[in-house]
Amino acid sequence: MASLFVIQGRDQGKRFELGESVCTVGRDNHNSIQLRDTEISRQHAQFRPLEDGFEVVDLKSSNGVFINSRRVEQQSLKTGDRIQMGRTMLIFTGNSSPPVIDISGAVGIVGEAAESRIVQSLSHEGSGVFGSIEGEAESPWLARAKSNLQVMYRTALAVSHTLDIDQLLHRIMELIFEWVETDRGCIMLVDQESNELVPRVHKSRQGDGESRLLISRTILDYVTEHNEGVLTSDAKDDDRWDAGGSIVTMGVREAICVPLQGRYGVVGVIYIDTYTPPGKLLTQTSPNRFNEEHLKLMVAIGHQAALAVEDTSYYSAMVQSERLAAMGQTIATLSHHIKNILQGIRGGSYLIEEGLKATEMEVIRKGWSIVEKNQEKISNLVMDMLSFSKEREPDMVPNDLNNIVNDVVELMSNRAKDAGVILSWAANETVTKLLLDEDALHRAVLNVVTNAIDACEGREKAEVSVSIEWASDKSNIAVVVADNGGGIPPEDLKKIFSVFESRKGNRGTGLGLPVSQKIVNEHGGDIDVESEVGVGSRFILRIPAVSPSGTGGTGKTGVFEPPE
Amino acid sequence: MIPTTKQHHGSVLIVDRCTESREVLKTVLERKGARIYEASEVVRGLEMAKMLRPQVIVLDVEEEPSCDLSVCAEYEEQVSDDAKLVVLGGSVKLTSELSDEQVVAKPYHYGPLVRKIITLLEQESVVSEQPSGVSLRDSGTRSRKAI
Numbered sequence: 001m002a003s004l005f006v007i008q009g010r011d012q013g014k015r016f017e018l019g020e021s022v023c024t025v026g027r028d029n030h031n032s033i034q035l036r037d038t039e040i041s042r043q044h045a046q047f048r049p050l051e052d053g054f055e056v057v058d059l060k061s062s063n064g065v066f067i068n069s070r071r072v073e074q075q076s077l078k079t080g081d082r083i084q085m086g087r088t089m090l091i092f093t094g095n096s097s098p099p100v101i102d103i104s105g106a107v108g109i110v111g112e113a114a115e116s117r118i119v120q121s122l123s124h125e126g127s128g129v130f131g132s133i134e135g136e137a138e139s140p141w142l143a144r145a146k147s148n149l150q151v152m153y154r155t156a157l158a159v160s161h162t163l164d165i166d167q168l169l170h171r172i173m174e175l176i177f178e179w180v181e182t183d184r185g186c187i188m189l190v191d192q193e194s195n196e197l198v199p200r201v202h203k204s205r206q207g208d209g210e211s212r213l214l215i216s217r218t219i220l221d222y223v224t225e226h227n228e229g230v231l232t233s234d235a236k237d238d239d240r241w242d243a244g245g246s247i248v249t250m251g252v253r254e255a256i257c258v259p260l261q262g263r264y265g266v267v268g269v270i271y272i273d274t275y276t277p278p279g280k281l282l283t284q285t286s287p288n289r290f291n292e293e294h295l296k297l298m299v300a301i302g303h304q305a306a307l308a309v310e311d312t313s314y315y316s317a318m319v320q321s322e323r324l325a326a327m328g329q330t331i332a333t334l335s336h337h338i339k340n341i342l343q344g345i346r347g348g349s350y351l352i353e354e355g356l357k358a359t360e361m362e363v364i365r366k367g368w369s370i371v372e373k374n375q376e377k378i379s380n381l382v383m384d385m386l387s388f389s390k391e392r393e394p395d396m397v398p399n400d401l402n403n404i405v406n407d408v409v410e411l412m413s414n415r416a417k418d419a420g421v422i423l424s425w426a427a428n429e430t431v432t433k434l435l436l437d438e439d440a441l442h443r444a445v446l447n448v449v450t451n452a453i454d455a456c457e458g459r460e461k462a463e464v465s466v467s468i469e470w471a472s473d474k475s476n477i478a479v480v481v482a483d484n485g486g487g488i489p490p491e492d493l494k495k496i497f498s499v500f501e502s503r504k505g506n507r508g509t510g511l512g513l514p515v516s517q518k519i520v521n522e523h524g525g526d527i528d529v530e531s532e533v534g535v536g537s538r539f540i541l542r543i544p545a546v547s548p549s550g551t552g553g554t555g556k557t558g559v560f561e562p563p564e
Numbered sequence: 565m566i567p568t569t570k571q572h573h574g575s576v577l578i579v580d581r582c583t584e585s586r587e588v589l590k591t592v593l594e595r596k597g598a599r600i601y602e603a604s605e606v607v608r609g610l611e612m613a614k615m616l617r618p619q620v621i622v623l624d625v626e627e628e629p630s631c632d633l634s635v636c637a638e639y640e641e642q643v644s645d646d647a648k649l650v651v652l653g654g655s656v657k658l659t660s661e662l663s664d665e666q667v668v669a670k671p672y673h674y675g676p677l678v679r680k681i682i683t684l685l686e687q688e689s690v691v692s693e694q695p696s697g698v699s700l701r702d703s704g705t706r707s708r709k710a711i
Contacts, residue, residue, distance in 0.1 A: 343671045347588035350674035370584050
């Protein structure tokens with residue numbers, strides 16, 4: 001489905017799907033897409049479906065619609081187009097995907113028949129990528145070019161190694177200080193909310209506490225407005241800073257300021273300068289440290305850094321968007337279950353109330369039974385939520401698995417009876433005490449048995465059998481829950497352990513099996529499922545058999561002898 | 565044994581996947597003298613509606629996986645001459661055929677729902693010239709009169 005993804009602005013990270021009908025965008029809540037941007041008109045633009053895509057139409061907005069930085073009234077869209085409305089930037093993704101071409105025949109890997117001889121190898125991490133060739137004399141120009149290339153290479157490496165913007169900017173500032181004799185430097189990024197430049201990194205060669213870095217607004221304004229880097233080698237004589245007497249009074253001798261020019265605009269600036277205390281500026285003379293070459297390289301570094309800032313920013317926005325979507329789904333799903341439980345409690349309470357009015361014990365009993373069931377449901381839901389939400393080490397103490405399973409069967413016997421399901425269980429006499437987390441494993445087995453009963457409820461001769469089986473080498477022990485329910489289609493088998501995937505409608509929370517799997521995994525085991533549609537399913541909760549003496553999985557039966 | 569005055573002058577079909585909801589409505593409405601039919605699936609419910617011609621159908625669409633507005637429309641189409649339809653489910657949008665009164669959002673209270681069903685049964689009784697003077701509005705006491 002075609003979509004718009006907000007990459008800049010207050011709604012950054014939001015994704016809007018474009019359907020088959022016309023979609024309006026604006027500040028008003030009557031729009032299909034409402035953007036919280038004061039520079040967007042109440043009804044700003046429309047996205048209209050075409051036969052083969054979408055077009056955007058400006059609804060005579062005050063600030064216009066820009067596609068890839070060009071103002072448009074009406075234009076069809078292609079995947080990757082950047083749509084700017086006010087301060088909000090959106091990326092359009094169309095329906096169509098590029099045709100898949102089979103290139104397996106065009107590219108092949110050959111073996112011994114065409115052996116190659118490796119003449120030389122070079123790692124990208126090495127410092128010698130742009131080093132001199134031994135024995136060759138280098139001209140100063142070539143040495144400088146290589147040095148510049150080395151700086152760019154190291155910048156590229158730095159920006160490709162991190163998704164933390166502050167870490168990235170610090171690294172870039174360090175590289176600049178290594179390469180140029182600057183006294184002070186700063187990287188500022190444009191704040192999404194205020195559109196103001198905000199300092200993110202500050203470095204001074206004399207130490208951070210040496211002097212407060214005051215940056216001329218004149219320079220910043222010039223760079224951001226003209227979108228070009230500037231070099232001033234003698235600030236007090238530079239015509240461009242007519243209004244910038246402050247540069248001189250601040251002791252700035254030379255300065256370079258370049259925009260962080262990304263794909264979609266200026267995301268910030270890099271500023272470096274050389275500093276002389278204001279009192280000595282007019283009298284002290286020293287050779288210039290900055291030149292045009294520095295400026296060019298700074299512009300290139302700025303662009304490289306901007307791309308990384310944008311990528312990191314969009315990556316964070318996407319993660320945030322996915323997190324919000326997941327949270328929304330979680331809240332919606334849990335609300336739904338709680339609503340159903342609430343409905344049940346209301347029903348039970350209503351029956352109790354009616355029964356009390358008429359003094360009819362049977363009605364009261366029915367109502368109480370419904371209330372109790374729903375109490376149990378909410379208790380299970382909360383326990384599953386707790387089990388699923390926290391990472392924990394199982395509390396492994398010597399336990400008899402027979403007792404754990406027996407407790408579950410006893411607990412579920414009434415439920416099975418109500419559902420018309422025969423619940424059969426026979427303890428395994430060979431089971432010895434093993435290191436198990438009793439409460440956790442109880443919950444894991446309970447969820448699987450509950451599912452099994454639900455799966456075969458309403459079927460003829462419905463039966464759930466529970467047993468404990470050893471692996472042939474006794475390294476593992478398994479609780480096996482088999483039912484003759486409807487079975488699980490193969491395509492659903494992959495999903496049954498996914499959270500909130502329930503095949504039970506309003507009876508299932510979609511948490512039971514994920515929780516069981518988590519608990520069994522925490523024990524170092526796993527759950528296997530065998531199922532056939534129309535025949536039934538077998539859930540095998542397999543866990544390593546670890547004896548209280550700390551041994552297990554050896555296949556030696558003696559290890560598992562019960563203590564006297 | 566629940567003492568009721570089952571005179572079977574009114575009939576209600578409850579179509580709901582939730583056993584508990586059916587149980588609550590069944591218990592209360594039976595005590596008020598209504599004949600109750602139950603179905604746990606909409607398709608089966610529709611068959612029962614055609615066959616049994618209840619006066620009121622209570623249809624829960626929220627938990628029905630395949631259920632959408634077309635199912636409500638189908639119910640209305642099939643049973644409009646014979647029965648009043650009450651749809652349970654907060655996410656069901658109204659169609660022109662469904663009035664606000666016919667839709668009950670979840671989670672609902674059973675008292676108002678039961679009163680709504682009884683009112684509809686009374687209206688049906690008047691239309692079909694059932695004995696007049698029947699009042700089932702007092703849901704708080706055991707019904708003395710038939711629907």
